[in-house]
Structure formats: C-alpha cells, structure tokens
Amino acid sequence: MNAADLDRLARRVARRLDRGGLSPHQERRLSEARGRALDRFADGRDWRRWWQRLAVPALPAALAAVLLAVLLLPDAGNDLPPQSVAEAQPFRLDYGLLVDDLPIDAYLDEGFRQWLDTRADS
Amino acid sequence: MAGYARRLLILLTALAAGASFAQGDPPFWRDLSPTMQGVLGPIEAEWAGMDEERRLKWIAIGQHYDTLTPGEQQNLLSRMRAWVQLSPAQRELARDRYRQWLAIPAEQREALRERWQEYQNLPPEERARIRAGDHR
Numbered sequence: 471m472n473a474a475d476l477d478r479l480a481r482r483v484a485r486r487l488d489r490g491g492l493s494p495h496q497e498r499r500l501s502e503a504r505g506r507a508l509d510r511f512a513d514g515r516d517w518r519r520w521w522q523r524l525a526v527p528a529l530p531a532a533l534a535a536v537l538l539a540v541l542l543l544p545d546a547g548n549d550l551p552p553q554s555v556a557e558a559q560p561f562r563l564d565y566g567l568l569v570d571d572l573p574i575d576a577y578l579d580e581g582f583r584q585w586l587d588t589r590a591d592s
Numbered sequence: 593m594a595g596y597a598r599r600l601l602i603l604l605t606a607l608a609a610g611a612s613f614a615q616g617d618p619p620f621w622r623d624l625s626p627t628m629q630g631v632l633g634p635i636e637a638e639w640a641g642m643d644e645e646r647r648l649k650w651i652a653i654g655q656h657y658d659t660l661t662p663g664e665q666q667n668l669l670s671r672m673r674a675w676v677q678l679s680p681a682q683r684e685l686a687r688d689r690y691r692q693w694l695a696i697p698a699e700q701r702e703a704l705r706e707r708w709q710e711y712q713n714l715p716p717e718e719r720a721r722i723r724a725g726d727h728r
Binding site: 493494495497498560561563564565566567568569570571572573574576577578579580581582584585586588589 | 660687704
C-alpha cells in the first residue's frame with residue numbers, strides 16, 4: 471500500500487469515526503486497540519525518539535489501518551458465553567454465569583447437590 | 593502538511609478516546625456513560641470497592657448488554673448485585689462448578705435445568721431439611 475492509499479484509508483477511518491453509531495462490541499474492540507496502542511506508546515523511554523517515529527507519516531496511517539481492521543473484521547464470537555471448558559476464560563466464565571438459564575444459586579446450593587445425589591442413588 | 597496534520601489528528605483523537613482505559617487510571621463511576629451507568633446500576637454501591645481489573649470486567653460485560661436476548665438481559669440485571677456480594681471463595685466455587693457444567697453433554701445440562709426446577713418446587717422447609725443433611 472503506497473502513501474496515497476494510506477491517506478485514503480485514513481480519511482475513511484476518520485469519516486467512519488465521525489459518523490459514530492458503532493455497536494457496543496465494535497466500541498469495546500476499538501477501546502482495546504486504543505489501549506494497546508497507548509501501552510506501546512507508554513513503553514518508550516525516549517520520548518524524542520517516539521516523537522520522531524510518530525512524525526513518520528506512515529505510522530498514523532498504519533494505526534488507522536489497524537483501527538479500520540478492528541471495525542471491519544468479522545466477530546470471532548468473543549461476545550458469547552462459553553460453550554465448552556476450553557473456551558471458559560475468566561471473563562467469559564463470569565459472563566456465562568450471569569446470563570445462563572441456570573441461576574448462580576444452582577451452583578452454590580449444597581442442598582441441590584445432595585438432592586441430586588439422593589435421586590441418583592434411588 | 594495538511595495531510596500530515598489530519599493524520600496526526602486522527603491518531604491523537606484515538607489516543608484521547610482511549611485514555612480513560614489506560615493502565616493505572618481506574619474508570620470511576622462518574623466517568624461511565626449514562627447508558628453504562630444504567631446497565632451497571634445494580635452494582636453502583638459496590639463500584640468504589642472494586643479494583644481496576646474488576647471494574648474493567650464489568651464494563652466489558654456492560655458493553656455486551658445490547659447483544660443479549662431480553663431473557664439474558666433480565667438474568668444479568670437480577671444477578672449482578674448478588675454476584676458482587678458473594679465472597680471470593682463463593683465466586684470461585686461457582687466458577688469451578690460452572691466449568692463442570694460446561695463439560696457435560698447438552699442433553700444432561702437440559703436434564704439438570706429440569707431437576708433444578710423440580711428442586712425449586714419443593715417446599716422451603718423440605719429444601720432446608722435436605723441442606724441440613726436429613727434425607728428422610
């Protein structure tokens with residue numbers, strides 16, 4: 471991608487951001503991308519070197535390309551509760567517990583477990 | 593020059609918008625949007641006592657609110673407060689058992705949902721007796 475293409479891409483991103491109306495999921499992914507960019511930015515100790523790097527015209531355009539990719543890439547299903555143990559990461563575990571059909575009490579009620587054991591034995 | 597300024601403006605806008613999520617800068621309740629405050633309203637009283645990681649987790653959950661079905665939204669709103677009021681040990685126990693729940697086949701999960709409803713239909717005193725270990 472040449473400089474002109476990058477410039478057009480940056481304009482598209484700016485127009486898209488100006489228009490607003492992003493879904494909550496897109497906003498979250500955009501925030502995460504921004505957070506990662508901030509982390510990388512904060513990691514540099516030589517601010518002058520960072521400023522010089524930022525001054526390279528291709529860098530803002532590259533960031534714009536990343537932001538556009540975040541907006542346009544298909545959803546990988548991260549907004550769903552886990553469907554298997556392998557998917558059960560901490561955030562998704564809590565999310566699943568909070569929205570699942572079975573209430574949290576069902577997991578914590580010792581009487582329910584004892585009652586199930588009794589039924590299984592009978 | 594104008595092209596450079598425009599690109600730099602895009603970058604700075606993105607950085608500024610993400611600043612509230614930067615590490616070391618916990619999101620305060622007053623910083624949340626009115627919509628997010630509405631979704632997370634049930635846990636407002638507990639917000640001040642949460643560390644940054646937990647606050648960000650709840651924001652992430654709140655950002656998914658619009659993608660939930662009405663039933664799931666109702667579940668979320670009705671369980672948030674109870675969840676944050678559980679002890680860390682209780683939350684970890686629930687997570688462990690939820691992992692076990694995820695490991696069983698779907699048809700067994702459905703059967704367990706039905707058993708839970710049956711258990712809920714027992715008289716409260718009988719459930720109390722079962723919890724006390726009396727299986728008569």
